[in-house]
Amino acid sequence: MSVDICVLGSGSGGNCTYIGTPKTRLLVDAGFSMKETARRLATIQVPLESIQAIVISHEHADHIHGVETLVKNLNIPVFIAPAAFEASRISRNKYPVEPIRAEECFTVGDIRVQPFAIPHDSVEPLAFCVVAEGIKTSIVTDLGYIPELVKQRVAGSHCLVFESNHDLEMLKVGPYPWFVKQRVMSRHGHLSNDTTAQFFAEDYDGQAVHVLLAHISQKNNHPEIVRMSMVQVFESRGLPPEKIQLTHQDEPAPLLRF
Numbered sequence: 001m002s003v004d005i006c007v008l009g010s011g012s013g014g015n016c017t018y019i020g021t022p023k024t025r026l027l028v029d030a031g032f033s034m035k036e037t038a039r040r041l042a043t044i045q046v047p048l049e050s051i052q053a054i055v056i057s058h059e060h061a062d063h064i065h066g067v068e069t070l071v072k073n074l075n076i077p078v079f080i081a082p083a084a085f086e087a088s089r090i091s092r093n094k095y096p097v098e099p100i101r102a103e104e105c106f107t108v109g110d111i112r113v114q115p116f117a118i119p120h121d122s123v124e125p126l127a128f129c130v131v132a133e134g135i136k137t138s139i140v141t142d143l144g145y146i147p148e149l150v151k152q153r154v155a156g157s158h159c160l161v162f163e164s165n166h167d168l169e170m171l172k173v174g175p176y177p178w179f180v181k182q183r184v185m186s187r188h189g190h191l192s193n194d195t196t197a198q199f200f201a202e203d204y205d206g207q208a209v210h211v212l213l214a215h216i217s218q219k220n221n222h223p224e225i226v227r228m229s230m231v232q233v234f235e236s237r238g239l240p241p242e243k244i245q246l247t248h249q250d251e252p253a254p255l256l257r258f
């Protein structure tokens with residue numbers, strides 16, 4: 001009895017997380033090509049062909065880029081909100097599409113998934129709590145602020161994957177055009193390091209065994225700034241900073257086994 005969790009990659013260049021039990025193996029988001037997804041899965045000794053389903057958070061390219069090729073070739077279902085599917089321009093092929101909605105739990109094998117709504121500039125954005133073998137993993141990225149509901153949903157997570165997208169100062173002076181900067185900073189954009197740090201300082205229940213900071217911008221953030229700001233928060237609360245890990249765009253984060 002075990003649960004394996006690996007954030008295979010995270011950021012605006014592609015997102016994909018593997019969650020597996022001895023019975024069930026699924027991906028949350030499919031932002032990489034099939035070849036790249038297979039390569040990253042191979043680093044944790046998981047054959048691509050053993051993946052049984054893909055769950056999609058929203059239709060932005062960094063979350064669905066590889067989904068069509070993957071489901072077509074593997075002949076596996078994709079779980080996606082109907083509006084996100086419509087907006088995704090995934091062709092209506094013969095592979096099975098399973099509609100999902102916020103607050104409607106579903107199961108894939110022995111893994112239970114609870115989708116919940118988040119504020120983001122896509123049509124029906126979702127984040128997920130995934131429960132397998134009694135282990136709760138929450139994957140929360142691509143949101144402009146942290147509503148009360150999100151705080152409630154992630155409570156009691158053993159593994160918490162949480163966005164820390166940008167450093168506000170770096171974003172302001174960074175290379176993005178002004179309208180993109182405004183979008184990122186808006187209430188339907190992405191979480192800044194400060195907003196995420198505030199959540200961990202004031203609202204986080206301190207229970208997770210692993211906290212993975214995710215969707216870290218390569219242009220408007222720096223891994224060490226993310227780490228430092230979170231380590232400060234953990235130390236000020238007397239929580240062990242070793243629990244903090246960063247996810248990466250170009251390589252998988254370490255495999256976590258419960």
Ligand SMILES: [Zn+2]
Binds near residue numbers: 011060215
């Ligand atoms: Zn994204």
Ligand SMILES: [Zn+2]
Binds near residue numbers: 122
């Ligand atoms: Zn997005």
